[in-house]
Amino acid sequence: MQQSITDKDRKKAEFCLSRCPICTKAREKQKGFRFWFVKNIEDSMCPACKAYAKVHGRKAHEPIP
Numbered sequence: 001m002q003q004s005i006t007d008k009d010r011k012k013a014e015f016c017l018s019r020c021p022i023c024t025k026a027r028e029k030q031k032g033f034r035f036w037f038v039k040n041i042e043d044s045m046c047p048a049c050k051a052y053a054k055v056h057g058r059k060a061h062e063p064i065p
Contacts, residue, residue, distance in 0.1 A: 005055055012051035016060055020048060026061045035061055 016023050026038040039061040042049035049060040 003054060009051040009054055012048045013055035016046075016048040016052040017056075023049065023052070023060050027063055030061075030063060 018024070022034050023038055026032075026035040029035060038046075038049065039059075042053070042060045046060070052060045
């Protein structure tokens with residue numbers, strides 16, 4: 001069952017996608033401390049990363065296809 005996506009989720013996901021310096025570099029470089037950090041904390045601590053996964057259907061550290 002898919003959760004409904006709210007406007008709040010979309011705003012958080014947009015922040016993660018375009019304005020979060022840690023997540024944007026992690027997606028871009030796919031290595032290093034930022035990548036490791038985002039990969040290991042995204043599901044447990046960051047509400048923007050959770051929203052990104054919910055809205056876009058992929059984890060915040062994964063590259064944009």
